[in-house]
Amino acid sequence: MTDNVERPLRPRPSINRDNQFWFDGAAESRLLIQRCVGCGALRHPPGPVCPSCHSFEWDSIEASGRGTIYSYVVNYHPQLPAFDYPLPIALIELEEGTRLLSNLVGFEIEAIEVGQAVEVEFIEYDDELTLPAFHPAG
Numbered sequence: 001m002t003d004n005v006e007r008p009l010r011p012r013p014s015i016n017r018d019n020q021f022w023f024d025g026a027a028e029s030r031l032l033i034q035r036c037v038g039c040g041a042l043r044h045p046p047g048p049v050c051p052s053c054h055s056f057e058w059d060s061i062e063a064s065g066r067g068t069i070y071s072y073v074v075n076y077h078p079q080l081p082a083f084d085y086p087l088p089i090a091l092i093e094l095e096e097g098t099r100l101l102s103n104l105v106g107f108e109i110e111a112i113e114v115g116q117a118v119e120v121e122f123i124e125y126d127d128e129l130t131l132p133a134f135h136p137a138g
């Protein structure tokens, strides 16, 4: 991509009443996890009902931001101009127990390993979109 071409914005997430809190948290550089008020179970991605006890009541907790790489892929194609490539995408297992899909940053692609400790950071892509990404811990 050349410097004189304005980069398109990242695709917008699909925000609804169940996941709005999560994106609002990300905008404040807070990684949130939905928690069932009925039984205390944590769940991600957010949804309207607890799969354990079927309660519709929920709140959220703030995650520590620490976790490990549970699995990952490195995307090379197809390339969209809003993203940098190669694009590592990981399933992060947070220390609280839930998992989320996120980008990895600050890694040598060849050095990414399952089980590696990571920590969250927040990337402001544009005025309306801030998302978590994970870099090597320590």
Ligand code: ZN
Residues within 6 Å of the ligand: 036, 037, 038, 039, 040, 041, 050, 051, 052, 053, 054, 055
């Ligand atoms: Zn529950």
